[in-house]
Amino acid sequence: MNNKPPNILILMTDQQRQDCLGCAGHSVLKTPNLDRIAATGTRFTEATTVSPVCMPARASFVNSLYPHNHGMWWNSGEMPPDDPTMFHLLKEAGYFNAHIGKAHYYVHEGVTDHLKNREPYMRARGFDYIHETTGPFATLVTRSYMTDEWERKGERLYRAFKDDYASRQVITARPSPLSVEDYSDSYVGRKAVEFIESYDKNQPVCLFVGFGGPHDPWDAPGEYAAMYEPSSIPPPIPPSEHFKSLPKHVQTRPDLTPNESLTPEIIRAIRANYYGNISLIDDWIGKILQAAARKGWDDNLMVVFWSDHGELLGDHGRTMKCTFHESSVRVPLVLSWPGVIPHNVTSDALAEIIDVFPTVADLLGLDIPTRCLGKSLTPLFANPDCPLRDFQLSEIAVAVWNGVRNTMIGNRKYKYADDEQGTGYMLFNLEADPDEQRNLIADPEARDLENILREELLKRLLEAQYTM
Numbered sequence: 001m002n003n004k005p006p007n008i009l010i011l012m013t014d015q016q017r018q019d020c021l022g023c024a025g026h027s028v029l030k031t032p033n034l035d036r037i038a039a040t041g042t043r044f045t046e047a048t049t050v051s052p053v054c055m056p057a058r059a060s061f062v063n064s065l066y067p068h069n070h071g072m073w074w075n076s077g078e079m080p081p082d083d084p085t086m087f088h089l090l091k092e093a094g095y096f097n098a099h100i101g102k103a104h105y106y107v108h109e110g111v112t113d114h115l116k117n118r119e120p121y122m123r124a125r126g127f128d129y130i131h132e133t134t135g136p137f138a139t140l141v142t143r144s145y146m147t148d149e150w151e152r153k154g155e156r157l158y159r160a161f162k163d164d165y166a167s168r169q170v171i172t173a174r175p176s177p178l179s180v181e182d183y184s185d186s187y188v189g190r191k192a193v194e195f196i197e198s199y200d201k202n203q204p205v206c207l208f209v210g211f212g213g214p215h216d217p218w219d220a221p222g223e224y225a226a227m228y229e230p231s232s233i234p235p236p237i238p239p240s241e242h243f244k245s246l247p248k249h250v251q252t253r254p255d256l257t258p259n260e261s262l263t264p265e266i267i268r269a270i271r272a273n274y275y276g277n278i279s280l281i282d283d284w285i286g287k288i289l290q291a292a293a294r295k296g297w298d299d300n301l302m303v304v305f306w307s308d309h310g311e312l313l314g315d316h317g318r319t320m321k322c323t324f325h326e327s328s329v330r331v332p333l334v335l336s337w338p339g340v341i342p343h344n345v346t347s348d349a350l351a352e353i354i355d356v357f358p359t360v361a362d363l364l365g366l367d368i369p370t371r372c373l374g375k376s377l378t379p380l381f382a383n384p385d386c387p388l389r390d391f392q393l394s395e396i397a398v399a400v401w402n403g404v405r406n407t408m409i410g411n412r413k414y415k416y417a418d419d420e421q422g423t424g425y426m427l428f429n430l431e432a433d434p435d436e437q438r439n440l441i442a443d444p445e446a447r448d449l450e451n452i453l454r455e456e457l458l459k460r461l462l463e464a465q466y467t468m
């Protein structure tokens with residue numbers, strides 16, 4: 001263990017699938033910089049989100065609790081002011097905490113007209129430097145330093161951005177009217193580089209960089225929109241017969257855009273554009289790592305890379321997330337700290353995104369707060385076969401479908417989901433059916449399996465009863 005505290009970079013993307021990394025064996029997508037982080041660290045191939053939607057997942061990441069603990073089951077609510085976060089712990093340990101880009105720990109749309117008005121909220125969650133941006137859709141209605149810059153440029157950039165979005169009522173892939181330089185992920189990447197270059201405090205720093213992409217609406221700009229040839233794009237998992245028996249929120253995009261517009265051509269086009277957006281972010285991650293190296297940080301640098309949830313991207317005839325299918329709940333998760341975390345290692349342990357907080361605390365030699373419900377991954381760095389947990393838990397309530405709470409439990413072999421009445425609606429044998437084509441919930445021969453998984457689900461919920 002290095003005795004000097006490392007600088008920490010937490011790099012996150014919004015809505016990036018677990019399989020969308022070059023180092024995960026993707027057949028088309030190239031992510032050389034993310035691959036480099038993985039080569040210098042440990043990549044968790046089976047990591048899942050504890051909620052397949054923005055705000056609950058992000059709140060859970062910073063407080064290591066599940067949605068049923070912190071109360072945010074959807075993109076609504078706020079983190080309680082006295083809720084200790086990973087950043088409070090780092091601050092107590094002497095860190096200067098900076099946030100650049102999308103945080104989304106409170107509602108962006110309709111609550112404030114400019115994100116700078118919420119800096120006291122962010123400060124109360126442990127951040128010392130705050131430069132927030134909205135995700136793509138909230139940018140239509142909520143201003144930020146990014147939209148200020150667009151307006152300052154005087155080229156009607158903000159107007160062009162809004163007009164473009166207004167014309168995307170059906171699912172489509174089309175380059176943003178913004179240049180590569182002005183595109184939101186370039187803005188976030190550039191601000192992160194500038195922060196690193198100008199950092200002059202005599203404190204270790206934890207810099208959280210939140211990219212708003214590759215979240216839809218599939219508007220990667222300029223050359224990135226043309227980087228991947230649609231005809232080379234791997235096809236989606238087809239819809240299956242059982243799909244129509246699933247709850248409405250599983251069948252349909254929460255924003256109600258009809259799935260019928262998802263033709264094979266559109267799916268190839270949105271996939272190609274999504275990959276282009278990931279490549280744009282990957283290029284910026286390369287520049288951020290270079291800036292850190294120029295500053296001498298790479299002598300002792302911890303890097304965490306993760307995403308809040310996946311993206312169906314045409315799988316099962318649907319886009320976006322909010323379901324418990326693999327494409328939606330599995331996320332990339334990489335931790336790197338050369339000399340401490342084993343390099344070029346993959347682990348298939350059943351990690352959850354709430355494990356990062358206790359892992360970072362453990363690696364820094366800090367006491368893990370007892371209320372953290374995630375598990376430290378550090379025993380896996382010494383012994384990759386060390387048992388972690390038997391099942392992963394994920395929760396969501398989709399507001400536009402009456403907010404019914406849904407809970408999932410799963411591992412590499414099985415997956416089960418039910419609603420708040422305890423009615424099971426999803427049961428997959430992932431070993432026999434990795435594409436989740438045969439829902440066994442109504443299969444009399446699967447009753448015993450369903451009962452076992454429901455019991456495991458209840459056990460996990462009993463183990464995680466902390467209430468705010």
Ligand SMILES: [Ca+2]
Binds near residue numbers: 015053
């Ligand atoms: Ca998200």
